Amino acid sequence: NAGVMQNPRHLVRRRGQEARLRCSPMKGHSHVYWYRQLPEEGLKFMVYLQKENIIDESGMPKERFSAEFPKEGPSILRIQQVVRGDSAAYFCASSPGLEREQYFGPGTRLTVT
Amino acid sequence: DQQVKQNSPSLSVQEGRISILNCDYTNSMFDYFLWYKKYPAEGPTFLISISSIKDKNEDGRFTVFLNKSAKHLSLHIVPSQPGDSAVYFCAATLSGSARQLTFGSGTQLTVLP
Numbered sequence: 001n002a003g004v005m006q007n008p009r010h011l012v013r014r015r016g017q018e019a020r021l022r023c024s025p026m027k028g029h030s031h032v033y034w035y036r037q038l039p040e041e042g043l044k045f046m047v048y049l050q051k052e053n054i055i056d057e058s059g060m061p062k063e064r065f066s067a068e069f070p071k072e073g074p075s076i077l078r079i080q081q082v083v084r085g086d087s088a089a090y091f092c093a094s095s096p097g098l099e100r101e102q103y104f105g106p107g108t109r110l111t112v113t
Numbered sequence: 114d115q116q117v118k119q120n121s122p123s124l125s126v127q128e129g130r131i132s133i134l135n136c137d138y139t140n141s142m143f144d145y146f147l148w149y150k151k152y153p154a155e156g157p158t159f160l161i162s163i164s165s166i167k168d169k170n171e172d173g174r175f176t177v178f179l180n181k182s183a184k185h186l187s188l189h190i191v192p193s194q195p196g197d198s199a200v201y202f203c204a205a206t207l208s209g210s211a212r213q214l215t216f217g218s219g220t221q222l223t224v225l226p
Contacts, residue, residue: 004156033213042117042202042216043157056213091156093214100145100206102214104156 002027004094004105005074012111019079019086021108025094032075033093033102034067043091049075082112116140117205119217128226132190136203136217139184143205147214148177148188151200160201161188193224 005024013019025032031050035043045059049069060067064082069075079086089109093102118137126132136146144165149157163170163177163186170177176189190197200221204214 006156031212035214035216040218042119042218043214045213045215048212059213093156095212100212101147101159101162102212103159104149106154106156109154 004029004092004103006090006092006105006108008108009106010109010111012113013082014113015083016081019082019110021077021079021090021092021110022074023077023092023094023105024074025092026096026103029094029096029103031095031097032069033095034075034077035091035093035104037089037091037107039088046077079110082110084112086110087112115218116143117203117215117217119201119203119220121220122218123221123223125223125225126193128195128224129192132188132193132197132222132224134188134190134201134203134220134222136186136188137184138186138205140205140207140215141184142207143215144208145206146177146179146186147204147206148175149202149204150197151202151219157202190222193222195224195226198222198224 034046037043047060047067048056064080066078089107091107093104147162148160151157161175179186200219203217
C-alpha cells in the first residue's frame with residue numbers, strides 16, 4: 001500500500017513566479033491536509049480538503065495561496081507570485097475518514113530565490 | 114499563541130536507557146493527542162496516540178501518558194535505541210469537524226551508543 005506521495009520533492013522558483021505542489025493521498029483516504037514548516041519551527045496547519053470541497057482553510061494566507069482536491073487526480077497547493085518568505089517545507093497528510101491519525105508525505109521543499 | 118509547547122529543544126540519552134519527551138498544552142478543548150517522529154528531509158511518521166478519556170497508551174517500546182489536570186503529556190521510549198534519534202513532535206486535535214493538528218516545536222532526541 002503506497003504511502004502519501006508528493007511531488008516535486010524540491011522546487012526552486014524566482015520571486016514572482018508560481019509554485020504548484022501536488023499530493024496524492026494514501027489509497028482509500030479521502031481527507032487531505034496541507035501543513036507548512038518554516039526552519040526551526042513545528043508544522044503549521046494550512047488547509048483541510050475532501051474531494052471537491054475545502055473544509056477548513058483557516059490556516060491559509062488570504063492572498064496568493066489556494067488549494068484544491070478535484071474529483072480525479074491529486075490535491076494541488078498553488079502559490080502565486082512567490083516571495084522569499086514562502087521558502088519552507090510543505091507537507092501533505094491524509095486520513096481515511098473518521099480516524100484522527102494523519103499520515104504524512106515526504107514533503108516538498110520550496111526555495112524562492 | 115502557542116497552544117502546544119515542547120519546552121526542551123533537545124535531549125540526549127544513553128542507548129538502553131529510558132527517553133522521556135514532554136509536551137504541555139493550553140487549550141482544554143483538545144481531546145486527542147499524537148506523537149510523530151521525523152528524520153531530516155522526510156515527512157513526520159505517526160508513532161502513537163491517546164484519547165483524552167485515557168491516561169495511558171502503550172505500543173511496544175513506546176508509552177504515552179496523559180495528565181489532563183496538568184495539561185501535560187509525555188512519551189516514554191524504553192529501551193532507547195540509536196535508530197530512535199530524530200525530532201519528536203507532539204500534536205493535538207479537537208473533536209468534531211476541526212481536524213487540523215496543532216504541533217509543538219519539536220524535541221531533537223539523540224540516543225548515544
